[in-house]
Amino acid sequence: MGKKSQSKLSSKKNANRENNRIVQKRKELAILADKLLRLTSIITQVSNIGNSWELHKQIEAVIKEILIIEAPFNIKTKQNPRHLNIENFLKWLNENVATFEGVEIGEFEGYEFGLKATKNFKEGSLLLTVPSKLMLTVQNAKESELSDFISVDPLLQNMPNITLSLFLLLEKNNPDSFWKPYIDILPEKYSTILYFTAEELAELRPSPAFESALKLYKSIARQYAYFYNKIHTSNIPVLKNLQEIFTFDNYR
Template sequence: MGRKSQSKQNPKKNGGKENNKFTQQKRKELAILVDKVLRLTSVFQASPSVAKSWEHHLEIDALIKEITNLEVSQYKSGQSQRQSNIDKYLKWLSENGAQLDGIEIAEFEGYELGLKATKEFKEESLLLTVPVKVMMTEKNAKESELATFINVDPLLQNMPNITLALFLLLEKNNPESFWKPYIDILPEKYSTILYFTAEELAELKPSPVFESSLKLYRSIARQYAYFYNKIYSLDIPVLKQLRDIFTFDNYRWAVSTVMTRQNNIQISDEAVTAFIPLWDMCNHEHGKITTDYNKELNQGECFAVRDFKPGEQIFIFYGARPNADLFLHNGFVYPNNKHDSLSLQLGISSSDPLRETKLSLLNKLGLAGVTHFNLYTGDNPISAELLAFIRIFNMNQEELTKWSEQGLPSDLVSSDATSAEAVGADIDRRAYTYLLTRCKLITASYKKSTDDGDSLHRKNIKLLKECEVQILEGAIKHLEGTLSKLPAVEQKSTK
């Protein structure tokens, strides 16, 4: 069908040139729903309980479903299958100076696309180089037509990751984009929580990642509503271009692309958020950081984290990150993660008669405002902050007074023999027993899944919870061992 002729209605009332795929009535319905999302996500500051957060999420989710149903006819991605775009992508990289001798793009079970060695690489040898020219950075966004919006929008001025997401959407909608070969190789959807159904999110309970997921979803829904209103209210040319592509589905795709692929890189003495083509196709495994930026040659360089033989998948190390972070922002879980941890929410009850004294002592250690403490995997599962908290939490008035009189009660954050002796076996027995009971209760709340599920989302949820239970079980074993080594309680005479 040809494009309909321009209506002669009042441009203010009509909102300018209306997309012919969308009726004015649907646009009005959409605007009402977007305003509801904006209000619902803006007034909500902090929930008194996880249950209230979940109720709030269901309200937001219901509105988003209505929005996506209205938007489905507005814009559909014409992105073709990734596999068919590989040759064009590699040609584009080669033409623009990337070096990847001995490497090809291949599909790996459980990973989708990754990089495969076609020759032998020794540990620390150079794998590939990526010139700054092919990187898509926040600097590119600031030098593009999007700059007129960035200059007036405080959110974009302070959040380069969001700037990069909007720039990606603009470039995706531009058939002449320099980065088209790169954009065409990107996944059409991701395994981040932004793609989870409400039923899948509910399966995360009782993991602390459940509440983190709700917060992230709420934040992205708010950003979508915020930008939607800006796009349709501000008279800035670049925003009119965004109207053709700005939907919730496309925004979560752009945000997920940023979350899973962004890198912070030092270019010309300036740290920038960037997409680094080819580099971002390497999957994660344990090791050390082997990527760097060469200022003299103006290129990113990736070195082998270990020896790789022909036919092997090439991995890099994403950094010391717990599975909660990898799950939330990258959409995967790494089993036997040496850097894994579990967040425990702890605090002093408002009804505790010693609350103010305990908070004052916590404040001396900079912990008064801390509400989440970490349990780690491995031989030393209790973080220094958690140890200090459980000691102070379990003190009586006399003990609190004694420790409050000290300038900086640093022994409270240490588990070495000298500090433990200074703290005293009585306090430590109460503290470790309290944490042991807490860990056992949390572990009991994790129900074993009877349904493995066939979706990647459910497999990741199951794996995440299994890793969290392993951390709890390790902590329980450690606490029981520690308690068994504490001196016996001296029995006071009742005579």
């Protein structure tokens, strides 16, 4: 057998092993998603915060397993740091007739980027105008490849924020997206409770925000489990595009 034939055979074996590994990981994720869906369907009494906390720890344990398995699927193309994308974002705004005067994007210590005034404004002054075509909206999602899924899914029909989340995920992974200059300046992570460890979340326990935080985490975990099952079992073309990019880390 020649070297070329041996090389092709070796490559084929490696590809088969990789495919088998991915299939196995998907099976593990499907089991965990089902478990997560069951856990997040448990109703705890509002007055029993102890039970809610114990349930949260079970949910978080499953999420940790999911994050480990999904880590290879979270690999993103190398992007510039956010501040290097601002110039391109401003160019995109100008090209699409957004107007702003006396304000600029600035970095604030401890808060990352925000809008900074460069002059004094009178109360009621118009600071900027943004054409509707620049806004990433539910209507855009309904007119996209996601429309077939929206038309049959009751959650997407009744919760526009989730529709936008899935649409943003698709656009983020589309190098030719019209909104790419905007998406490129978005943070990779946020300071919401969805990124808190159990120890950090426990610090909220003396406050009324603790219960709300547990509810939010549980809700997002349930949404993830619900859509993971839908994406991997429904026969809708756009869902094939979501299969490789819909992860808990990308969704939260």
